[in-house]
Amino acid sequence: xxxxxxxxxxxxxxxxxxxxxKYKFSESDSYYFLFWGYFTLFVxxxxxxxxxxxxxxxxxxxxxxxxxxxxxxxxxxxxxxxxKIVITQIDTVIAKLWKSFGISAIxxxxxxxxxxxxxxxVLLTCIGxxxxxxxxxxxxxxxxxxxxxxxxxxxxxxxxGNDIRQLPIFAVCIIIGYIxxxxxxxxxxxxxxx
Amino acid sequence: MFKDxxxxxxxxxxxxxxxxxxxxxxxDFVWLKEQTQATSGNLSVQLEKLNKxxxxxxxxxxxxxxxxxxxxxxKTGIAAFEQYILDLKQYINT
Numbered sequence: 619x620x621x622x623x624x625x626x627x628x629x630x631x632x633x634x635x636x637x638x639x640k641y642k643f644s645e646s647d648s649y650y651f652l653f654w655g656y657f658t659l660f661v662x663x664x665x666x667x668x669x670x671x672x673x674x675x676x677x678x679x680x681x682x683x684x685x686x687x688x689x690x691x692x693x694x695x696x697x698x699x700x701x702k703i704v705i706t707q708i709d710t711v712i713a714k715l716w717k718s719f720g721i722s723a724i725x726x727x728x729x730x731x732x733x734x735x736x737x738x739x740v741l742l743t744c745i746g747x748x749x750x751x752x753x754x755x756x757x758x759x760x761x762x763x764x765x766x767x768x769x770x771x772x773x774x775x776x777x778x779g780n781d782i783r784q785l786p787i788f789a790v791c792i793i794i795g796y797i798x799x800x801x802x803x804x805x806x807x808x809x810x811x812x
Numbered sequence: 813m814f815k816d817x818x819x820x821x822x823x824x825x826x827x828x829x830x831x832x833x834x835x836x837x838x839x840d841f842v843w844l845k846e847q848t849q850a851t852s853g854n855l856s857v858q859l860e861k862l863n864k865x866x867x868x869x870x871x872x873x874x875x876x877x878x879x880x881x882x883x884x885x886x887k888t889g890i891a892a893f894e895q896y897i898l899d900l901k902q903y904i905n906t
Contacts, residue, residue: 623824625817625903631824632831632897638847639835700875703840710837 641708643756645807646698650716651800653694657687658792666785678734681727688720712752719748738784739775742768742791749795760802764795817903820865821896825850825858830893833868833885841881859883867892 623631661683669677702709722744730737746768753761771791775784821827828848833839845855859881862868867889871882885893 623822625900627824628817628822628827628900629904631828635828635831635847636835639832639839703843705837705839706835707837 639704639706641706641756643758643803643807644702645804646701648800648804648807649694649698650691651796651803653690654687655792655796655800657683657690658796659789661687662785662789662792666782669782678730681730681737684723684727688724708755712755715748715751715755719744735778735780735782735784736776738788739772742772742775742788745791745795746772749799753799758799758803758806760799761795764791764799767791767794815899815902817899818892818896820861820867821892823858825854826862827896829855829858829862829883830867830885830889833883834890834893838882838884841883844883862889865892 661680664683665677665680668674668680699705723741726737726741726744729740733740746765748765749761749768750765753759753763753765768791771787775787778784778787821830825848828850829844832844832847841852841855841859844850844859845852848855850858859868859870863870865888866886869884869886871884873880873882
């Protein structure tokens with residue numbers, strides 16, 4: 619494959635190689651969603667237990683568990699990056715998108731001490747935007763649907779205001795936005811015929 | 813007057829590698845080998861030529877216990893590839 623060749627063949631080869639290098643999601647891409655989905659559910663249960671059984675004033679400290687989650691996310695990221703044999707521009711765009719969301723989420727979780735339960739619909743709005751964008755970038759409908767569902771959940775949350783019913787809404791949104799699409803992505807990543 | 817096509821790129825395997833690298837941020841040697849269906853030896857030789865011309869950057873690292881070779885395009889490589897496409901268009905449009 620190293621002999622000189624003509625101009626038309628050259629152009630055909632370029633097109634063929636560019637088509638080969640198109641983004642294909644892999645099983646490891648689902649790790650982030652499965653981890654954050656189940657971890658968030660765990661945080662929500664902890665939050666519920668503290669606010670109903672213990673002292674409601676302490677409940678917002680539960681958000682700090684996400685800092686531990688972020689540290690674990692770094693480990694997942696290392697594992698995923700090392701498992702990939704190619705990193706496309708789409709991988710980089712998606713990583714930057716979620717990194718930007720992560721920075722906003724930290725600010726929002728601190729804001730939770732001031733805006734109380736309303737932090738959940740604000741977070742859901744951000745999650746909805748990022749999920750919808752992610753779904754459209756990689757053309758994966760489960761994320762697009764999850765993003766729209768989170769936006770709807772955020773709207774319901776704003777209507778409810780400062781109310782503990784924000785918790786089940788948030789939990790359902792996480793299941794539909796992260797956990798189900800995460801499992802679907804894992805299955806799609808395994809399928810050889812993609 | 814036609815410009816000569818860059819001889820470094822006007823070779824099937826090197827052009828295939830550059831086209832692949834133009835579409836991704838970085839790629840492992842194994843992936844490049846799979847996509848181009850070249851032999852390891854031939855691919856290594858061609859990668860080294862591209863590296864010498866500073867069209868690509870080769871990083872030798874480890875993936876667990878095993879050595880890993882990662883290739884990335886450079887600014888010189890991008891400029892050369894773009895120029896190659898422009899020159900190629902001239903030939904094709906006549």
